[in-house]
Amino acid sequence: MIDYYNVIIIGGGAAGFFAAINIAEKHPHLKVSILERGSEGLQKVKISGGGRCNVTHAEFIPQELVKNYPRGEKELLGPFHQFMTGDTIEWFEKRGIPLKIEEDGRMFPETDSSKTIVDFFLNEAERLGVKVLYNQSVVGFEENETLWKISTKKDVFTCEKLIIATGSNPKIWNLLEQLGHTIVKPVPSLFTFNIKDKRIQDIPGVSVPHVQVKVLDSKLTSEGALLVTHWGLSAPAILKLSAFGALELAECNYQFKIEINFISIGYDECLTLLKNFKLTEAKKQVGKYSRFELPKRLWQNLVKASQISENKTWADLNLEQLEALATQLTKALFEVNGKSTFKEEFVTAGGVDLKEVNFKTFESKLHNHLYLAGEVLNIDAVTGGFNFQNCWTSAFILSKNI
Secondary structure (H helix, E strand, O other), rough: OOOOEEEEEEEEOOHHHHHHHHHHOOOOOOEEEEOOOOOOOOOHHHHHHHHOOOOOOOOOHHHHHHHHHHHHHHHHHHHHHHOHHHHHHHHHHHHOEEEEEOOEEHHHHOOHHHHHHHHHHHHHHHHHHOOEEEOOEEEEEEOOEEEEEEOOOEEEEEEEEEEOOOOOOOOHHHHHHHHHOEEEEEEEEEEEOOOOOOOOOOOOOOEEEEEEEEEEEOOOOEEEEEEOOOOEEOOHHHHHHHHHOOOOOOOOOHHHEEEEEEOOHHHHHHHHHHHHHHHOOOOEEEOOOOOOOOHHHHHHHHHHHOOOOOOHHHHHHHHHHHHHHHHHHHHHEEEEEEEEEEEEOEEEEEEEEHHHHOOOOEEOOOOOOOOEEEHHHHOOOOOOHHHHHHHHHHHHHHHHOO
């Protein structure tokens, strides 16, 4: 027996559920189903933001918001004029889920729990009559005159409109490729840098609020907070580089050098200030008191790396040592040797070529009544709620156009 629906959504994640709920609200006469390959859905929503669910970001100008998307910047400008972060906030608040803004602009439910979002999506889908079918691993879909035929390992379904919201799923990308879509080869985006270096190896957990980082022999630069981890370096300054440099860094097999300016002032200005310390702080030990508001343990490691012993006073330093310290503070070189996934938030660059999608409706340009939402497209963003905003926007717009 073949099950028939007006709309079938493949993928029970953020984009899939958001699309289903909005379609069911706008078009209550339509029979809607979600096919999810796992035994439960919304797994990424559950773990996002350390289990708090980073719903979106407090950036309210479309032209500024798109700058957070290494892939998709140009294409998302129009959609963001249709459904923006403010619309996301309003959508959730109208349904009894107020959001709050944190200092860095990330937005979370006031409950600080992703369970709030997950439970709401599940309950709302049920209330609106959306049929959510689990353990339905899709093995094929094809156009059959006016209908789509979808085969899973267990069942066969038909529908008038088919929505693909499967995120970074290679099997679904292969099926889309068989339909003639171009798939941009996926590579990891949003990852931390593996670095073994004496200056950071014994200080995991130490962070600097603002640094400037650049990848040597490239145009890649970024700035923001920096965190020392057991494996190397993380936090926004690194994650932005990993997202915008996803293709370039994959090409060099994640072996490259970075230069860090820990104090965000130039070498010459730094050297002048260090010479000034030599005069004004003459009797003080260099390693004892941190300068430039750097964490003490990082400061001491940079002093040591400048070949300055711990008990040296500022008066003892010669020009060569002052220059070495200025270099460590403003142009410290680190060798990156590999990457690690950022928490469990695995994001990839790659997916359906954006030239093959109509961004006014999120419908395929190659096949009528085939829609693509969220990360199945070659769109990805830096960390901070931006990837979810892409899911909400694409799902909302296609729900209007179904």
